[in-house]
Amino acid sequence: MPEHILPLPPKWERDVDCGWVLFESGADEIRGYFAKPNGGTYLPGIVMVHENLGIIEHRQDVTRRLAKAGYACLTVDLYSRIGGQSPRDFSSPQERRVKAFKAMPDEQVVPDLEAGLSYLRGRDDVDGSRIGAIGYCSGGGQLYGWACGYASELACAVVFYGSLEVGAEARPNGDPIDRIATAGRLQCPMQIHQGNADRVVPMDRAYAMVEGLKASGQPIEFFEYDGADHAYHDDTHPAYHADASEVSWARTLAFFAQHLK
Numbered sequence: 121m122p123e124h125i126l127p128l129p130p131k132w133e134r135d136v137d138c139g140w141v142l143f144e145s146g147a148d149e150i151r152g153y154f155a156k157p158n159g160g161t162y163l164p165g166i167v168m169v170h171e172n173l174g175i176i177e178h179r180q181d182v183t184r185r186l187a188k189a190g191y192a193c194l195t196v197d198l199y200s201r202i203g204g205q206s207p208r209d210f211s212s213p214q215e216r217r218v219k220a221f222k223a224m225p226d227e228q229v230v231p232d233l234e235a236g237l238s239y240l241r242g243r244d245d246v247d248g249s250r251i252g253a254i255g256y257c258s259g260g261g262q263l264y265g266w267a268c269g270y271a272s273e274l275a276c277a278v279v280f281y282g283s284l285e286v287g288a289e290a291r292p293n294g295d296p297i298d299r300i301a302t303a304g305r306l307q308c309p310m311q312i313h314q315g316n317a318d319r320v321v322p323m324d325r326a327y328a329m330v331e332g333l334k335a336s337g338q339p340i341e342f343f344e345y346d347g348a349d350h351a352y353h354d355d356t357h358p359a360y361h362a363d364a365s366e367v368s369w370a371r372t373l374a375f376f377a378q379h380l381k
Contacts, residue, residue, distance in 0.1 A: 130177065134158070136187045138180075141194070145235035150200035152236055153180050155187035156245065164250035164380035165240040167233055167274075168195040169259030169266075171351075172220035174206045178356045179256075186254075189373055190381070192246045196236040198224040198262075221258065221290035226265045226297065233266050237273060250380045252276040252308075254372070257320075257351060258283050261299055264329075268336075269305035276309045276379035278372050281318055281350050284325050300325070303332030311341040311375045313368040315348025315361065343371060 138155035153175050156163060166186055170179045175197050186193040197204050207219035233253070241248030252275050255263030260282025267277045286297040310333060314326045323344075330342045345352065345364035352361035353368060 130180065133184055133188075136184050138184055138187065141239070143235060143239040145232045148201060150232060150235070151197045151204065152239070153183050153195045153197070154193070155180075155184045156192040157187055157190060160190070160192070161245050162247050163190065163192040163245055164252070164376075165237075165243075165246045165248075166191045166193045166376065166380075167236045167240065167251065167253045168193055169229075169233065169253065169255035169263045170195055170198065171257035171259050172206060172217060172224075174199050174204065176356075178354050185369075189376075191376070192240060192243065194236050194240055196232050198229055198232060198259075200232075217258075218287075218290040221286050222292055224258075224262075225292050226262060226286075229262045230266050230270050233262075234270070237271075241273075250275055252278070252376055252380050254278040254280070255282060256280045256353065261286070264299045264303070265297070267306055267308055267310065268299070268302045268333075269307065272307055274308045276311075276375065278311045278313070278375060280313045280353055280368070281315060281321055282312070282329075284321060284329055300329050300332045303329055304335035306333050306336035306338045306340075309339040309341075309375075309379060311343070311372065313343050313345065313353070313364075313371070315345045315350065315352050315364060317347050318350045320350040341371075341375065343368060 137158050141154045142151050183193045183195045210216040240246050260279040284299045288294050288296045333340050348361040348364035349359040351357045351359045353365045
């Protein structure tokens with residue numbers, strides 16, 4: 121590999137305190153990637169739910185971006201119990217997704233996210249009454265699952281192109297999940313970002329999800345981005361869409377400021 125394209129270590133962020141933290145979820149000790157503004161106190165908090173790739177460098181970068189915006193952000197490692205990496209023994213993209221979902225089923229994920237929220241609430245530098253959440257892709261779907269009936273302490277939530285279905289083949293117990301079926305149980309204000317060229321989440325299903333969420337009586341903001349595919353916010357991904365990413369991030373920060381600051 122040419123010297124000029126060798127991978128670099130993470131950039132030192134002088135204004136951000138970041139790194140791995142440990143906390144308990146039931147009988148297990150799990151980890152998360154945490155970031156906050158240096159010297160910050162009485163901070164609003166955010167729990168981030170990663171996509172099925174795990175806490176890759178891009179997800180760490182977004183955690184630090186939220187810290188720079190004034191939040192104490194914790195990305196819970198949903199693969200903690202298997203070494204912090206998504207399953208590697210697959211021979212096709214479909215098999216990779218199936219094994220990823222099986223490694224982090226909702227029945228385990230929801231308690232882990234609650235544990236992450238409790239970790240933030242227990243910190244002296246966080247205001248436990250001002251904690252929101254954000255989720256991407258499969259993590260957006262799991263945030264739907266958490267916020268729709270199991271997250272009474274969340275002040276708000278933001279979902280980027282959240283997956284709406286988990287098939288029976290990807291569930292340890294064989295019971296499929298349809299997020300739309302439980303959408304009416306939403307417990308906090310929610311903002312949703314969806315590209316209309318998404319090849320994973322069809323637009324008719326995205327619209328149906330929004331209608332289901334509205335039945336909860338909670339405030340819902342839904343934004344559609346023309347030409348944006350799944351994973352458009354990830355600036356390390358081939359599907360990155362610069363315009364949609366910039367606009368949706370500005371809207372995300374404004375939403376969090378409204379509900380958390």
